[in-house]
């Protein structure tokens with residue numbers, strides 16, 4: 001375990017006590033948020049991920065087989081989670097992996113509010129898929145309007161480089177963060193280890209980074225290895241929502 005730089009890796013035992021508002025995320029004391037998407041389909045895998053001694057942030061699908069169990073398990077131990085809202089992708093083939101997807105032409109507000117009710121206690125939301133939805137200013141505006149007052153902030157998973165989510169959210173007063181690195185596509189040990197190091201480099205350059213992974217075996221194993229040796233602080237995502245630079249996406253600092 002590398003602690004030579006004076007920043008100890010986060011440990012499970014310290015999670016509950018970690019103050020979410022006092023962390024300074026700078027290139028000297030970089031922060032890394034690790035979000036695990038697609039929770040709610042496999043409770044056994046969630047239980048294994050919860051044993052990783054890092055303050056992972058979980059993103060829960062609203063209509064998963066195990067959604068209710070996931071919410072209950074995370075709430076019971078005070079762990080942070082997001083609503084992982086399925087949004088319309090560019091490829092129709094992707095839609096089949098979720099029973100309900102918010103399309104650009106649906107009753108966006110009503111569907112989104114129902115999804116939010118299915119994941120009570122979520123601090124924020126991020127998008128599952130959404131490469132078509134997030135390119136529509138009108139659709140994103142409706143979504144943001146429905147999210148304001150319900151969530152403290154949004155996370156753009158950045159499934160398209162043309163996403164309007166954070167620009168519109170910030171313009172409406174809803175803080176918004178953006179994903180930097182996807183960890184596990186393809187899902188093999190070499191890829192996940194390499195992408196974790198890319199996220200670490202990004203955090204050290206700028207002061208913070210956000211990586212998204214998925215509940216798969218190679219990711220679980222890589223995160224377990226990572227928890228045993230890293231020299232930056234892993235934080236719940238909400239810590240970055242207190243970080244001015246992370247919210248604007250432009251500068252390092254607090």
Ligand SMILES: [Zn+2]
Nearest residue numbers: 037038128129
């Ligand atoms: Zn997803």
